[in-house]
Amino acid sequence: DAGVTQSPTHLIKTRGQQVTLRCSPKSGHDTVSWYQQALGQGPQFIFQYYEEEERQRGNFPDRFSGHQFPNYSSELNVNALLLGDSALYLCASSSNRMKKNTEAFFGQGTRLTVV
Amino acid sequence: QQPVQSPQAVILREGEDAVINCSSSKALYSVHWYRQKHGEAPVFLMILLKGGEQKGHDKISASFNEKKQQSSLYLTASQLSYSGTYFCGTENFGGFKTIFGAGTRLFVKA
Numbered sequence: 627d628a629g630v631t632q633s634p635t636h637l638i639k640t641r642g643q644q645v646t647l648r649c650s651p652k653s654g655h656d657t658v659s660w661y662q663q664a665l666g667q668g669p670q671f672i673f674q675y676y677e678e679e680e681r682q683r684g685n686f687p688d689r690f691s692g693h694q695f696p697n698y699s700s701e702l703n704v705n706a707l708l709l710g711d712s713a714l715y716l717c718a719s720s721s722n723r724m725k726k727n728t729e730a731f732f733g734q735g736t737r738l739t740v741v
Numbered sequence: 742q743q744p745v746q747s748p749q750a751v752i753l754r755e756g757e758d759a760v761i762n763c764s765s766s767k768a769l770y771s772v773h774w775y776r777q778k779h780g781e782a783p784v785f786l787m788i789l790l791k792g793g794e795q796k797g798h799d800k801i802s803a804s805f806n807e808k809k810q811q812s813s814l815y816l817t818a819s820q821l822s823y824s825g826t827y828f829c830g831t832e833n834f835g836g837f838k839t840i841f842g843a844g845t846r847l848f849v850k851a
Contacts, residue, residue: 630782659838659839661841666844667843667844668743668828668841668842668843668844669783669828669841670841671838671839671840671841674837674838676837681837682836682837682838684838716782716783728788729773729785729788730773730785730839731785732775732782732783732784732785733782734781734782735782
């Protein structure tokens with residue numbers, strides 16, 4: 627049983643460019659959350675997708691957008707990249723329908739470097 | 742709104758015990774605990790839901806006092822494999838997001 631898979635694992639982009647990160651949830655999971663983790667910090671919640679809709683959003687600008695597909699996989703898009711967007715981007719999947727109290731499994735993350 | 746973890750870092754000898762605390766200024770619905778090793782993804786340890794609830798996972802257990810909006814993670818007879826950064830994540834009522842603390846760095850030496 628494959629866990630949460632993210633691609634690519636590493637990415638280098640130039641300021642002003644756009645990037646798309648991908649996530650495939652663990653089998654049986656229908657909810658995907660995205661996090662940004664700066665070096666030495668805890669993961670910061672970006673948004674959560676459930677039933678192809680953004681269910682909740684953290685304090686991130688509109689440059690950060692996402693999508694969830696019918697097969698529950700998800701994409702994170704970041705436009706107009708800034709140097710400060712350099713971080714590890716983590717995807718976490720869970721199976722909670724309308725419940726909240728379930729464990730989330732994290733992917734290995736995508737290390738984004740903006741130069 | 743971010744939960745506060747303490748201590749920020751701790752160094753243990755193998756076999757020693759440690760306690761990591763997590764506190765929030767807001768009412769909590771649940772508390773999640775994760776461990777992250779360098780260069781790896783956070784790994785789920787446990788969720789606590791009810792006031793005074795305690796859970797155990799091998800020699801790692803946790804408690805949740807919803808009235809005090811606090812949770813503590815207890816590591817007993819620490820092993821070298823316990824080294825890593827421990828994060829608590831909190832969920833408030835009326836939302837779906839998990840907010841993580843800044844982490845507690847734990848190093849266990851032989």
